[in-house]
Amino acid sequence: MMTLSCDVAIIGAGTAGMAAYRAAQVHTDRLLLIEAAHYGTTCARVGCMPSKLLIAAADAAHGVREAHRFGVRAEAPRIDGVAVMQRVRSERDRFVGFVVDTVHGWPDATRLSGRARFTGTGTLDVGGQRVEARAVVIATGSRPRLPAGWRERLGNRLIVNDDVFDWTDLPASVAVYGAGVIGLELALALHRLGVRVRLFARGPRVGPLSDPALQALAAELFAEELPLTLNAGELDPVRVNDQVLVGGEHFDLLLCAAGREPALDGLGLDTLGLPRDAAGQPQVDRHTGQWGRSAVFMAGDATDDRPLLHEASDSGRIAGDNAARWPDVHHRPRRTPLGIVFSDPQMAVAGASHAELTAAGTAFDTGRVSFADQGRSRVMRVNRGGLHVYAERGTGRLLGAEMIGPAAEHIGHLLAWSVQRGDTVRQMLDFPFYHPVVEEGLRTALRQLHSDLHLPAPPIERCMDCDTTAEAGA
Structure with missing residues (x-):
């Protein structure tokens, strides 16, 4: 040939x-x-x-x-x-x-x-x-990554996310192993579509958030709606006729979402x-x-x-x-990291995560906001979650953020763009914030962060429409 x-x-x-x-x-x-x-x-x-x-x-x-x-x-x-x-x-x-x-x-x-x-x-x-x-x-x-022996033991009762989208109908029950992005999104969607679901997380985390406070909040919020077992470790599923016995419950299928x-x-x-x-x-x-x-x-x-x-x-x-x-190889820049989970509430990690900043020994402060009482979020009854933004001490430069809450897919983009541009917290506060929008929650977190960083106070300007003084950029 x-x-x-x-x-x-x-x-x-x-x-x-x-x-x-x-x-x-x-x-x-x-x-x-x-x-x-x-x-x-x-x-x-x-x-x-x-x-x-x-x-x-x-x-x-x-x-x-x-x-x-x-x-x-x-x-x-x-x-x-x-x-x-x-x-x-x-x-x-x-x-x-x-x-x-x-x-x-x-x-x-x-x-x-x-x-x-x-x-x-x-x-x-x-x-x-x-x-x-x-x-x-x-x-x-x-x-998809599969634990050793599962395929041989469970046969066609074991599926991966690739298999889900060839279904011609929804099953009655599914156990989902792995509470990362894929497992969480599919488990919550199937649950809301009437499938009996239980999500088994190998450890204490649900989703990709690394900030300890937001990790705990995510587990709490998802457990309110979704049957969830944390710290399940390595499961030992058993096939029983045409079902799978997992954690004491029988399911039609076991969806393994233990990573790729x-x-x-x-x-x-x-x-x-x-x-x-x-x-x-x-x-x-x-x-x-x-x-x-x-x-x-x-x-x-x-x-x-x-x-x-x-x-x-x-x-x-x-x-x-x-x-x-080749061999004239060029070094190219990469974009600021951005990850989004399409759960409800959504999650986003933009720029450096809490875990990455901590591991690197970076000196940073955190601005926090809860969406529980955030105006627009409450209007829409999506007032669940929180946002943490991280900035470098001394410079006030935004380094990253983690979020669980409404509109995370959109706010995550804004944060990633600011990180990539090298924006400071002060510069971000100078951008316009409309009212009432979910993004006002971001402004609250930025204001707290600006205060904690002990940077010079923002200028005071007079509001010409209401004849009062206001923080510039507020």
Whole structure:
């Protein structure tokens, strides 16, 4: 068989692989995009988009149930599981279709189907086809992590989040193991759609928040609605006929959401002899995508570094650009971290987390606000949660924030932008805050933080409309 030769071979056609292809295409058209399975990103097929479709249906049902709290009388919602899942699958397929159309719009000669394996630093075997590449980008993504023996013991009673979005109807009961982002979002959505659910958290935390006070608040708030078992440790589920016995309860299914791991097996990486960290993961520079000093680059979830779509896209762009430039590798900046959980209440971590600041020994102060009595939040009956903002002592520069509460997906963006710009607390207070909006809670936290930092008092200006004095920027 004739050897295929290219400047850049990209293994994996997900978010990172597609971004790498576009970036490399700026420099060369001698590209090869290799995919072992099907086109369609994790986000579109089994992640961001189908999960938000399920959450949207759950929120609609919850809104009907809660309408009486506003004096609006409505009948209890009747959940049509078949219709719910039909919409989830239909819209999911629409999103996947956009991705597939994009890939098929690229030249046929740049696409190769098959499982790739390194036979040398610049050589690959793809289903018997030899490929020689000047540089290679590994963008193989991740897969759900399963405890040893569970698949053999539980068979088809064990599922992962990938399986949920192929359902044609909702099950009667599901146990969810793992209270991270995926487990929490799915458990709460299924619960609100009438499925009997129990969420088992391996430790004391629910979600990604690291601030101890907000951790405790999150566990308290979710336990008010969702059957929740904290500190469950390593479960020992048992299959009983067509059900699973978990924690003394029987469920139709056990959904394992115990995290994801890079999908790197079968690639022949041991033949490369490249450096790895203490955990055995490839040592990849996140600002170049380069593995060691070689012509092998990595991007996206395969790197086990911030497994989020926008991060995968950024890392794919960096890796693809540098692979095409090889050996002229450029160091590229990365965006301020931003993570959001689409639970209710929502959660967000923007910039540095409490745990990261503490571990780094950073001198910082914290501004706090509770949403319990925040005006607009109370109007909408979403007055649950809290926001903590962190700023550097001495300079007042915003470093990060953690939040559980209303509109976290939006406030999280504002905070991440301010961190990336290097805004100080004083500068943030000088921005406009409309009334009444949830963002006024952020202003409360910033005011407290400004006071605690012992920075010069803000100027006093006269309010021309009401003939009173007010804090500038208030």
